Amino acid sequence: EHLAISDVSLDDSQARVTIIGVPDQPGLASRVFRGVAEAGVFVDMIVQSYKGKNGKARLSFTVPRRQIDSALAVTARLQADCGFEALSSSPSVAKLSVSGIGLHSHTGVAIRMFRALAEIGVNVAMISTSEVRVNVVVSAEDGERGLKALQEAFADARL
Amino acid sequence: EHLAISDVSLDDSQARVTIIGVPDQPGLASRVFRGVAEAGVFVDMIVQSYKGKNGKARLSFTVPRRQIDSALAVTARLQADCGFEALSSSPSVAKLSVSGIGLHSHTGVAIRMFRALAEIGVNVAMISTSEVRVNVVVSAEDGERGLKALQEAFADARL
Numbered sequence: 001e002h003l004a005i006s007d008v009s010l011d012d013s014q015a016r017v018t019i020i021g022v023p024d025q026p027g028l029a030s031r032v033f034r035g036v037a038e039a040g041v042f043v044d045m046i047v048q049s050y051k052g053k054n055g056k057a058r059l060s061f062t063v064p065r066r067q068i069d070s071a072l073a074v075t076a077r078l079q080a081d082c083g084f085e086a087l088s089s090s091p092s093v094a095k096l097s098v099s100g101i102g103l104h105s106h107t108g109v110a111i112r113m114f115r116a117l118a119e120i121g122v123n124v125a126m127i128s129t130s131e132v133r134v135n136v137v138v139s140a141e142d143g144e145r146g147l148k149a150l151q152e153a154f155a156d157a158r159l
Numbered sequence: 160e161h162l163a164i165s166d167v168s169l170d171d172s173q174a175r176v177t178i179i180g181v182p183d184q185p186g187l188a189s190r191v192f193r194g195v196a197e198a199g200v201f202v203d204m205i206v207q208s209y210k211g212k213n214g215k216a217r218l219s220f221t222v223p224r225r226q227i228d229s230a231l232a233v234t235a236r237l238q239a240d241c242g243f244e245a246l247s248s249s250p251s252v253a254k255l256s257v258s259g260i261g262l263h264s265h266t267g268v269a270i271r272m273f274r275a276l277a278e279i280g281v282n283v284a285m286i287s288t289s290e291v292r293v294n295v296v297v298s299a300e301d302g303e304r305g306l307k308a309l310q311e312a313f314a315d316a317r318l
């Protein structure tokens with residue numbers, strides 16, 4: 001498979017907020033992110049996987065590390081109103097990104113990323129793919145060595 | 160806020176697979192997606208939100224509708240080996256996408272999307288954002304009216 005990679009990068013400026021047990025009804029995502037934006041918090045990655053057996057969704061998002069306290073304050077205030085089961089967060093995470101060119105390459109890109117990170121024992125905490133880019137979140141400690149592993153794994157495919 | 164939107168689109172060719180209760184250890188994502196690729200299934204969107212209170216992750220991905228059976232066969236075969244708690248799927252979903260230009264617009268894009276869908280009572284089932292694009296999955300029945308609502312919501316921002 002011919003992969004054409006334009007960029008492999010590490011963003012270690014982010015923190016993570018996860019809302020566990022979000023009622024899966026229209027309007028909740030809008031309330032959460034409007035509240036976070038009104039508090040002046042800049043959200044980077046937003047990820048929601050499909051609901052679980054209990055019918056509740058799980059929303060994760062990343063914010064600049066210096067804004068984690070205001071992001072948590074907003075979600076904690078919404079918790080009672082919206083019926084969230086729990087909040088979890090991390091003061092620092094690392095986002096690893098690989099950008100490919102063309103629709104058919106992003107699956108190949110994802111598979112190669114997951115394999116490269118698995119081989120060095122790095123756990124993938126969040127995944128978000130789009131047509132031209134695959135983003136994964138790993139622990140802050142794994143950022144640098146994750147980046148090195150991905151640079152090697154894609155060395156032959158760089159544009 | 161000046162939003163610059165290059166595209167609002169609906170892809171109603173996809174189906175969804177969700178693996179509930181994935182052990183959150185290095186290597187699992189690699190095994191799943193290598194298995195799915197070896198079965199010749201083309202994966203479009205991959206989403207993993209952060210693990211829940213039970214320490215297990217939840218992986219959702221979309222595949223062409225005609226390939227849902229082989230995708231489920233692969234994940235069912237892996238279920239016992241990898242210790243997945245459950246599988247869920249949908250034979251048809253609708254992916255709504257809005258592409259923005261420039262880093263600072265994608266949060267504004269996401270908020271406007273969520274609000275537009277909330278106002279017409281469309282439930283957001285999955286979310287995946289990247290720097291230039293926001294993808295949400297809704298039910299197949301909500302695809303067309305979701306697209307119309309987004310076209311109106313972003314009419315003033317189209318490039």
Ligand SMILES: C[C@@H](O)[C@H](N)C(=O)O
Nearest residue numbers: 124185186187188216
């Ligand atoms: C769940 C899955 O992503 C796992 N954490 C892995 O690294 O492969």
Ligand SMILES: C[C@@H](O)[C@H](N)C(=O)O
Nearest residue numbers: 026027028029057283
């Ligand atoms: C969980 C959240 O995304 C909800 N389903 C909504 O539509 O807002």
